[in-house]
Amino acid sequence: MIPKQPLATGSNLEKDIFDQLRSAFSGDDEKDWFAMHSLNLPRHEYKRFGEIDFVVCGPLGLFVLEAKGGEVLCKDGIWTTTNRFGEKKRLRESPFRQAEEALHGLLKKLPPTISKKDFVIGYGVVMPGVGPLPDSSEWDRAVYADGSDFLEFEKWLNRFIQHWRAKDANKPVASPSQLKYLKQFLRPDFEAVMPLHVSVHDVEARIVRLTEDQLRWVDAIEENPRVICSGGAGTGKTMLALELAKRWCADKKKTVLACHSPWLKSYLERHSVPGLTVSLADSIHLTARRAGIDKFDALIVDEGQDILNMDALGQLDSCLHGGISGGRWCFFHDTNNQSGLCGSYVPDAYEYLEDF
Numbered sequence: 001m002i003p004k005q006p007l008a009t010g011s012n013l014e015k016d017i018f019d020q021l022r023s024a025f026s027g028d029d030e031k032d033w034f035a036m037h038s039l040n041l042p043r044h045e046y047k048r049f050g051e052i053d054f055v056v057c058g059p060l061g062l063f064v065l066e067a068k069g070g071e072v073l074c075k076d077g078i079w080t081t082t083n084r085f086g087e088k089k090r091l092r093e094s095p096f097r098q099a100e101e102a103l104h105g106l107l108k109k110l111p112p113t114i115s116k117k118d119f120v121i122g123y124g125v126v127m128p129g130v131g132p133l134p135d136s137s138e139w140d141r142a143v144y145a146d147g148s149d150f151l152e153f154e155k156w157l158n159r160f161i162q163h164w165r166a167k168d169a170n171k172p173v174a175s176p177s178q179l180k181y182l183k184q185f186l187r188p189d190f191e192a193v194m195p196l197h198v199s200v201h202d203v204e205a206r207i208v209r210l211t212e213d214q215l216r217w218v219d220a221i222e223e224n225p226r227v228i229c230s231g232g233a234g235t236g237k238t239m240l241a242l243e244l245a246k247r248w249c250a251d252k253k254k255t256v257l258a259c260h261s262p263w264l265k266s267y268l269e270r271h272s273v274p275g276l277t278v279s280l281a282d283s284i285h286l287t288a289r290r291a292g293i294d295k296f297d298a299l300i301v302d303e304g305q306d307i308l309n310m311d312a313l314g315q316l317d318s319c320l321h322g323g324i325s326g327g328r329w330c331f332f333h334d335t336n337n338q339s340g341l342c343g344s345y346v347p348d349a350y351e352y353l354e355d356f
Contacts, residue, residue, distance in 0.1 A: 007038045013069035020153040026251040033058030061120035066099035099123035122164030227330045237332040249275035253297040260306035281307045304333035308349045
């Protein structure tokens with residue numbers, strides 16, 4: 001997913017679709033696929049500017065998805081949506097027309113170096129709040145996901161992609177280099193260097209950079225199987241641990257978030273995500289048995305300085321696939337709080353972790 005977390009949106013539906021797409025493309029055989037949330041579209045058929053809810057792209061094609069929440073009504077060709085507060089909104093055109101126009105706007109924006117012939121293209125509408133629509137000449141059944149489709153979103157997505165491939169006689173398959181170039185064009189990574197004459201002491205800008213740095217930390221952790229993350233009090237280690245847990249659980253990894261303090265465990269449980277197991281480190285075996293889990297796929301430790309001793313690490317080791325030496329884990333700890341008042345800290349245990 002690009003970005004790794006949803007962009008600022010008040011739409012719970014878009015957040016749900018984001019999670020569904022992230023889960024759908026989490027397998028090893030989908031590494032060439034990517035999806036983008038909220039792509040700006042400065043060139044549109046009739047709007048001064050537009051936005052595409054989701055762009056999905058991979059070897060099998062380039063697709064646009066339009067999200068529509070709540071109830072949907074069409075009477076005499078006029079489309080209306082009703083949100084959970086009962087507020088009605090008349091649409092300028094059908095959701096299918098919206099998605100189609102967004103796709104055409106995107107294709108017109110592509111540079112000549114990206115050939116449209118290299119991609120199967122298509123559009124779709126995701127409407128989890130409705131049942132099946134009646135048959136119509138204005139849309140194909142395969143291009144929209146209703147409430148039941150959304151429950152098995154990955155299966156619907158596969159049908160949706162095959163529908164559009166069946167319509168293309170050439171059925172091209174995009175190469176990794178073509179996909180890399182397209183991804184960089186749609187949402188480029190770049191760094192605009194600040195000139196020396198510009199002041200760098202703006203406090204608000206520094207706060208924004210800190211938040212971006214924290215998110216980059218999580219991105220870096222995802223790319224490495226074993227990470228030690230050190231930071232003082234108030235640097236956001238616990239929030240990073242919860243964000244990392246959310247991503248690993250979305251990737252269908254059986255993840256445990258362990259700590260020493262019962263108070264911290266209670267806090268983590270209140271802010272937990274579906275699929276995450278929260279446990280005290282010294283009772284992780286009991287927690288695993290109660291959850292029906294033999295060994296966890298991934299381990300996150302918060303306030304790790306409280307359990308930096310060989311006995312505690314031994315318990316964690318035996319509950320993790322691959323163990324401490326070969327498993328996937330992230331160890332958050334405070335280098336300035338190693339007095340042993342809340343737990344046991346042994347320097348040799350830290351050196352043991354560093355070896356991996």
